[in-house]
Amino acid sequence: MQLKFMGTAASEGIPNPFCNCAVCEEARRTGGKNVRTRASAVVDNVLQLDLSPEWSEQLSREKTDARSLHTVLFTHTHPDHFNVGEFVSRCAGFGYNIDHPLYVFGNDCAIKGAFNALDGLGGDRFILKVIAPYQPFEHQGYTITATLANHAKMELCYNYLIEKDGRTLFYGLDSGYLPECTFEYLKKVHIDVAVLECTYADYREGDRTDNHLNFASLFGEVERLKAQGTLGEHSRVIASHVSHSGKRSHAELEEFLSPHGILTAYDGLTVTI
Numbered sequence: 517m518q519l520k521f522m523g524t525a526a527s528e529g530i531p532n533p534f535c536n537c538a539v540c541e542e543a544r545r546t547g548g549k550n551v552r553t554r555a556s557a558v559v560d561n562v563l564q565l566d567l568s569p570e571w572s573e574q575l576s577r578e579k580t581d582a583r584s585l586h587t588v589l590f591t592h593t594h595p596d597h598f599n600v601g602e603f604v605s606r607c608a609g610f611g612y613n614i615d616h617p618l619y620v621f622g623n624d625c626a627i628k629g630a631f632n633a634l635d636g637l638g639g640d641r642f643i644l645k646v647i648a649p650y651q652p653f654e655h656q657g658y659t660i661t662a663t664l665a666n667h668a669k670m671e672l673c674y675n676y677l678i679e680k681d682g683r684t685l686f687y688g689l690d691s692g693y694l695p696e697c698t699f700e701y702l703k704k705v706h707i708d709v710a711v712l713e714c715t716y717a718d719y720r721e722g723d724r725t726d727n728h729l730n731f732a733s734l735f736g737e738v739e740r741l742k743a744q745g746t747l748g749e750h751s752r753v754i755a756s757h758v759s760h761s762g763k764r765s766h767a768e769l770e771e772f773l774s775p776h777g778i779l780t781a782y783d784g785l786t787v788t789i
């Protein structure tokens with residue numbers, strides 16, 4: 517599998533248009549890896565993980581398009597992940613020469629939100645399905661499993677295990693410190709690449725943070741996944757969903773995370789799994 521990071525920021529983006537902190541100012545001045553659009557990613561150019569507010573611009577930046585996409589997986593419906601209004605551009609009269617349906621999977625909030633956004637225009641161009649956590653299913657050559665995150669108060673948020681050809685990706689953004697039932701489920705899983713969040717950096721304290729991870733809870737989570745065999749010697753951990761509140765440029769974050777064996781994602785990074 518090939519995973520491409522389309523966006524790697526937390527909800528404000530970097531730079532945050534309302535902010536003049538050192539991280540935002542440096543991003544404006546230097547550009548490059550210091551500029552982060554809101555988090556989304558794509559597997560093999562066919563399987564999209566979340567739709568960020570900048571999704572259309574992300575595709576242009578990568579000199580690609582969404583015509584080959586057959587599936588969208590939503591983690592949850594916070595606005596930085598759920599730019600569902602884009603679906604209308606794929607409806608009859610808005611998008612042309614579209615010859616396959618787009619499957620959309622997520623929790624009940626996401627699927628109801630997608631249904632409402634389509635406003636009856638979807639026709640046979642969309643297949644919307646609510647999925648339950650910890651229930652693997654086969655889809656277009658991939659095995660997909662939603663696992664529960666520890667993130668929002670009003671919604672059961674998902675992370676995703678995506679398997680193909682004996683390789684496994686865990687897309688674990690907006691996870692908080694994973695709930696016990698997810699650690700338990702992951703005991704029987706070997707992850708080759710884990711995308712985990714580093715939203716708070718050292719902005720919040722505590723080694724069991726709810727909602728989002730900081731450095732301490734990220735490192736603790738990685739250690740626990742290693743100890744229970746979910747992450748092995750050759751597994752890679754990649755940190756994404758970066759907030760300016762962490763007060764670090766890309767290079768500074770990389771310098772801090774690399775001694776812990778964690779790679780730092782940036783917009784446009786592509787990894788082979």
Ligand SMILES: [Zn+2]
Nearest residue numbers: 526527596690
């Ligand atoms: Zn988010």
Ligand SMILES: [Zn+2]
Nearest residue numbers: 535537540760
């Ligand atoms: Zn800022």
Ligand SMILES: [Zn+2]
Nearest residue numbers: 592594667690
């Ligand atoms: Zn969120």
